[in-house]
Amino acid sequence: MARQYTLHRTAPAGPRIDFAAELNPQQLAAVTAPPGPALVIAGAGSGKTRTLTYRVAYLLENGIRPEHVLLLTFTNKAAREMLDRVAAICPHDLAGLWGGTFHSIGNRILRRHPNEAGFAPGFSIMDREDAEDMLDGVVATLGFDPKEKRFPKGQVVADVLSYQLNTGRSLEDVLLEKYPHFFEFAAELEQARVKYEAKKKKANALDFDDLLEKTVRLLKSNAALAEHYQRQFQFVLVDEYQDTNHLQNDFIEILAARHHNVMVVGDDAQSIYSWRGADFRNILEFPKRHPGAVVYKIETNYRSVPQVLAVANAAISANKQQFQKVLQAAREEGAVKPAMVPLPDSQQQAQFVAQRMLELHEEGIALDDMAVLYRAHFHSMELQMELTRRGIPFELTSGLRFFEQAHIKDVGAFLKWVVNPRDEVAFKRMARLLPGIGARSADALWASVSDALSAADAPLLKKETPTTVIAPVVVAEAEQPVSPIAPAETPTQELPETIANPWEGLPAIKELLLPLKVPAKAKAAWEQLVFTLDELAPGGHLAPPQEMIHSVLEAVYDDYARVNFPNYDQRREDLNTLANFARQYESTQAFLDQLALLTSLDATARNNEETERVTLTSVHQAKGLEWKVVFVIWLADGKFPSSRSLESSEAIEEERRLFYVAVTRAMDELYLTYPCMSFNSAYGDPLQRPSRFLAEVPKTLIEEWEVGGVF
DNA sequence: TACGTGGCGCTTTTT
DNA sequence: GCGCCACGTA
Numbered sequence: 001m002a003r004q005y006t007l008h009r010t011a012p013a014g015p016r017i018d019f020a021a022e023l024n025p026q027q028l029a030a031v032t033a034p035p036g037p038a039l040v041i042a043g044a045g046s047g048k049t050r051t052l053t054y055r056v057a058y059l060l061e062n063g064i065r066p067e068h069v070l071l072l073t074f075t076n077k078a079a080r081e082m083l084d085r086v087a088a089i090c091p092h093d094l095a096g097l098w099g100g101t102f103h104s105i106g107n108r109i110l111r112r113h114p115n116e117a118g119f120a121p122g123f124s125i126m127d128r129e130d131a132e133d134m135l136d137g138v139v140a141t142l143g144f145d146p147k148e149k150r151f152p153k154g155q156v157v158a159d160v161l162s163y164q165l166n167t168g169r170s171l172e173d174v175l176l177e178k179y180p181h182f183f184e185f186a187a188e189l190e191q192a193r194v195k196y197e198a199k200k201k202k203a204n205a206l207d208f209d210d211l212l213e214k215t216v217r218l219l220k221s222n223a224a225l226a227e228h229y230q231r232q233f234q235f236v237l238v239d240e241y242q243d244t245n246h247l248q249n250d251f252i253e254i255l256a257a258r259h260h261n262v263m264v265v266g267d268d269a270q271s272i273y274s275w276r277g278a279d280f281r282n283i284l285e286f287p288k289r290h291p292g293a294v295v296y297k298i299e300t301n302y303r304s305v306p307q308v309l310a311v312a313n314a315a316i317s318a319n320k321q322q323f324q325k326v327l328q329a330a331r332e333e334g335a336v337k338p339a340m341v342p343l344p345d346s347q348q349q350a351q352f353v354a355q356r357m358l359e360l361h362e363e364g365i366a367l368d369d370m371a372v373l374y375r376a377h378f379h380s381m382e383l384q385m386e387l388t389r390r391g392i393p394f395e396l397t398s399g400l401r402f403f404e405q406a407h408i409k410d411v412g413a414f415l416k417w418v419v420n421p422r423d424e425v426a427f428k429r430m431a432r433l434l435p436g437i438g439a440r441s442a443d444a445l446w447a448s449v450s451d452a453l454s455a456a457d458a459p460l461l462k463k464e465t466p467t468t469v470i471a472p473v474v475v476a477e478a479e480q481p482v483s484p485i486a487p488a489e490t491p492t493q494e495l496p497e498t499i500a501n502p503w504e505g506l507p508a509i510k511e512l513l514l515p516l517k518v519p520a521k522a523k524a525a526w527e528q529l530v531f532t533l534d535e536l537a538p539g540g541h542l543a544p545p546q547e548m549i550h551s552v553l554e555a556v557y558d559d560y561a562r563v564n565f566p567n568y569d570q571r572r573e574d575l576n577t578l579a580n581f582a583r584q585y586e587s588t589q590a591f592l593d594q595l596a597l598l599t600s601l602d603a604t605a606r607n608n609e610e611t612e613r614v615t616l617t618s619v620h621q622a623k624g625l626e627w628k629v630v631f632v633i634w635l636a637d638g639k640f641p642s643s644r645s646l647e648s649s650e651a652i653e654e655e656r657r658l659f660y661v662a663v664t665r666a667m668d669e670l671y672l673t674y675p676c677m678s679f680n681s682a683y684g685d686p687l688q689r690p691s692r693f694l695a696e697v698p699k700t701l702i703e704e705w706e707v708g709g710v711f
Numbered sequence: 712t713a714c715g716t717g718g719c720g721c722t723t724t725t726t
Numbered sequence: 727g728c729g730c731c732a733c734g735t736a
Contacts, residue, residue, distance in 0.1 A: 075726075076726095102726075104726095127726095208726060209726095211726090212726095272724075273725080273726095275724065276724080276726080375723070375724080378723090435712090436712070437712085438712050519712085521712085597726075618723080618724065619724080620723085620724045620725075621724085642723060643722090644722090644723070645723090
């Protein structure tokens with residue numbers, strides 16, 4: 001008799017998640033919500049991330065394929081964290097799931113359809129600085145006599161245009177509100193916008209806003225593509241919905257237009273990005289825009305002790321515009337009340353924080369569990385010095401980000417140009433590094449290069465550029481629903497990214513660049529540069545990114561850095577880190593995308609050392625994080641709230657939400673400090689008044705400390 | 712092109 | 727009190 005043998009499925013079903021046991025009833029309701037629009041109002045520390053994570057897991061457990069789920073977040077970190085957590089609780093392969101920031105998802109879509117979006121494959125992404133550079137160039141062509149009129153610089157122009165786009169308002173409106181003194185230039189700014197668009201197109205470059213706007217525009221104008229993505233994304237989930245702006249909301253709405261299975265999660269009380277165009281009316285009016293939307297409220301706070309929560313609730317209650325909700329503490333009473341600590345000046349404020357941290361560390365609290373929060377990066381300066389003096393290790397998250405530093409961007413420019421030879425900003429940046437070549441020579445060189453490229457392009461443009469062919473849409477819906485919550489739907493076909501060789505049809509690098517006239521002084525360096533570039537793309541074939549970085553460093557940039565940077569060692573180390581980071585990318589294109597869209601190297605890539613350290617962070621960047629002990633410093637009127645917010649009540653309300661975010665980061669202990677005098681700014685009154693937000697908290701909820709002693 | 716000087720304006724938050 | 731910018735000079 002034949003031996004019986006059974007083959008098992010390779011992927012075991014795994015333990016099914018017991019949702020009811022893992023979640024509280026409010027969370028469970030949201031996680032197991034039926035299809036349809038849903039608004040989840042999740043208070044601070046109530047398990048918002050947990051809810052979203054389990055929601056994704058729930059969808060997968062119910063047979064939704066990962067590629068039919070779109071998860072939108074504001075930061076890469078949040079996206080990765082959530083996907084990691086989903087992976088940890090359920091056994092599905094998440095590779096196909098679309099999770100990421102609005103910008104990265106926009107980028108992903110545009111990379112698949114560059115031609116349809118009006119760009120060529122291999123387009124560059126410009127960060128804010130690149131955009132400002134380009135706009136400076138645009139402003140220069142507007143023909144203003146700088147002596148006659150003061151026309152806004154690229155920085156301001158970028159700000160106006162971006163704000164306008166993100167809020168969907170008129171240029172006049174935006175000018176009146178933000179820059180009334182530039183109102184007279186409305187016509188010229190409009191002209192600048194048109195020229196900027198043309199220039200970006202010519203450079204085959206997109207700025208941050210384009211990643212959203214061009215995607216929305218593509219989907220609005222191309223019904224077949226829109227339908228493809230709308231079919232694909234059966235479930236759209238949005239994190240931090242209170243911070244979406246008009247454009248991002250359009251982005252969500254158009255992708256969710258078919259299934260209306262859009263679950264947005266947020267907390268209106270934590271909306272802190274209006275200066276970037278965020279409009280928390282998006283969240284307030286979600287139910288109106290989506291008839292039949294179900295609202296889920298999650299109000300149990302697991303993070304903070306009741307004493308901290310009481311301060312938070314009291315602080316936010318002064319705001320008029322909000323969904324009424326009161327956070328309920330799940331935790332037991334803590335040991336201490338939040339402290340309010342006035343100090344004579346900012347030096348002593350720093351000393352107090354440092355000393356208190358050491359004491360707490362003695363008591364057994366890890367440095368990792370402590371953080372100092374402030375309104376603005378420069379508020380951390382004295383503290384940085386004090387911590388350094390005392391040898392307390394710290395990690396700083398505010399300030400200049402890793403990828404925005406000059407040396408990183410310099411090296412990146414080489415790669416960018418080789419990948420996209422039309423990239424004007426990258427080319428000029430690279431050229432200006434050479435001794436003897438400044439802005440003028442760089443302009444002249446670019447003019448020649450640009451002409452040569454256009455000449456080569458001309459025949460190319462006539463050729464029909466290939467556009468992505470998508471399968472004809474199947475109109476008939478599938479007969480059987482996949483699961484109780486899955487809508488009947490035909491599977492969609494994944495569209496590939498459009499990849500092209502940027503040098504196809506163009507003259508070889510040497511041929512293109514060597515004949516150009518450069519100042520005599522720069523001749524040798526120029527030749528060196530050309531040979532290096534040729535090495536990055538030998539025969540027009542792109543080398544892997546980390547090889548490119550090494551070539552650039554060895555041939556050109558290491559020498560440059562030695563001569564030009566007093567802190568050469570530090571910068572060289574950064575560049576090695578960059579090269580190391582590049583190793584995980586095969587394609588330079590993908591690497592450069594990350595370079596543009598990532599704000600910082602995460603702990604994984606950079607801080608390999610396991611050293612314990614305290615965290616110094618702006619309140620904005622602390623959103624979503626928590627620590628056992630939190631110090632909020634510079635709680636003085638004019639600092640926090642910032643003096644710029646004092647004119648309008650709406651701005652004050654946003655500052656108050658910011659204060660609320662700060663307070664709700666604390667799990668066990670909270671210290672609210674302010675200096676009574678400030679000497680480092682001769683600007684304004686050195687006398688500091690305590691923040692109005694402190695006055696709004698009933699005295700009974702906090703303990704006032706009187707700090708004495710010899711400083 | 713690179714560097715020095717004097718005047719001015721005024722501080723945020725960032726995908 | 728400082729950094730940035732515009733301008734003038736080698």
